[in-house]
Amino acid sequence: MQMSLSPPDATLTVRLILNGEPVTLEVPPQAILLDVLRDQLHLGGTKKGCDHGQCGACTVHVDGRAVNACLRLAAMCEGQAITTIEGLAEKGQLHPIQEAFLVHDAYQCGYCSPGQIMSAVALLEDPEAATDDAAVRDAMSGNLCRCGAYRNIQAAIADARRHLESNAQQQGRQP
Amino acid sequence: MRPFAFSRADSLETAVEYRQAEPNSAFVAGGTTLLDLTKLDVMRPSRVIDINALPLEGIERLGDDRLRIGALVTNADLARHPAVREDYPLLARAILAGASTQVRKDRKSVV
Numbered sequence: 001m002q003m004s005l006s007p008p009d010a011t012l013t014v015r016l017i018l019n020g021e022p023v024t025l026e027v028p029p030q031a032i033l034l035d036v037l038r039d040q041l042h043l044g045g046t047k048k049g050c051d052h053g054q055c056g057a058c059t060v061h062v063d064g065r066a067v068n069a070c071l072r073l074a075a076m077c078e079g080q081a082i083t084t085i086e087g088l089a090e091k092g093q094l095h096p097i098q099e100a101f102l103v104h105d106a107y108q109c110g111y112c113s114p115g116q117i118m119s120a121v122a123l124l125e126d127p128e129a130a131t132d133d134a135a136v137r138d139a140m141s142g143n144l145c146r147c148g149a150y151r152n153i154q155a156a157i158a159d160a161r162r163h164l165e166s167n168a169q170q171q172g173r174q175p
Numbered sequence: 176m177r178p179f180a181f182s183r184a185d186s187l188e189t190a191v192e193y194r195q196a197e198p199n200s201a202f203v204a205g206g207t208t209l210l211d212l213t214k215l216d217v218m219r220p221s222r223v224i225d226i227n228a229l230p231l232e233g234i235e236r237l238g239d240d241r242l243r244i245g246a247l248v249t250n251a252d253l254a255r256h257p258a259v260r261e262d263y264p265l266l267a268r269a270i271l272a273g274a275s276t277q278v279r280k281d282r283k284s285v286v
Contacts, residue, residue: 029179030176030177030179030181030213052214052215053211053275053277054275056275066276066280068277068278072210073210073223073225075183075223076206078183123276142277
């Protein structure tokens with residue numbers, strides 16, 4: 001059987017969906033998704049904090065799962081749907097969690113905020129996740145905030161959850 | 176990051192053949208350990224073989240009280256599986272006590 005093993009310096013073509021739009025990337029095999037998002041696609045919302053999967057500042061959604069973009073090869077994303085912080089607002093309308101972050105002042109320097117928000121959205125969209133404070137803190141524990149905005153982040157999440165639940169109820173009532 | 180080559184395995188046979196053809200290659204599932212250590216130059220694969228397309232996501236109760244766990248099962252999915260919650264609650268608790276949401280949900284080869 002003939003195997004076509006690419007030599008180390010070849011460029012790979014990777015096709016994926018990014019914030020709802022098809023994108024074709026030409027990247028070296030060892031290109032990391034986080035670096036490609038920031039340096040090649042100029043989407044600076046996703047932040048590089050520790051670059052080793054510990055701080056969560058680089059959290060993005062890959063096929064609906066919150067993952068650290070710093071520990072993912074761009075090549076692994078072939079055929080996948082990636083959502084970054086830039087893709088959350090719809091037609092200029094902020095996501096309820098983004099509104100809640102503003103209302104509750106859930107940031108200081110803002111560096112961890114995109115990652116916090118992406119993790120919060122994944123948590124809010126998880127039907128199996130427990131919603132008590134301890135469970136929320138645990139679910140969000142992969143996102144560090146060196147400015148210490150944790151309490152306000154937690155309040156924002158609770159507020160956004162109430163907002164989303166009330167939206168869902170209103171939609172349920174419509175014919 | 177030291178350059179390496181990349182291949183995507185479309186079958187178990189292909190994955191094994193790629194690995195045998197290049198002894199200094201490494202499989203990648205979630206990549207949370209491989210890429211962490213490769214960035215530190217601790218692991219230096221000449222080629223990374225992506226196994227995420229392989230049919231290895233099953234969690235299966237075997238007749239003799241054992242559980243067969245596919246290599247592509249994520250830590251999070253394993254911890255919330257009914258069979259694990261019922262029969263191996265300590266395993267579920269141990270998994271959920273480790274890493275972070277992002278790392279647990281990412282594909283991780285379960286040893």
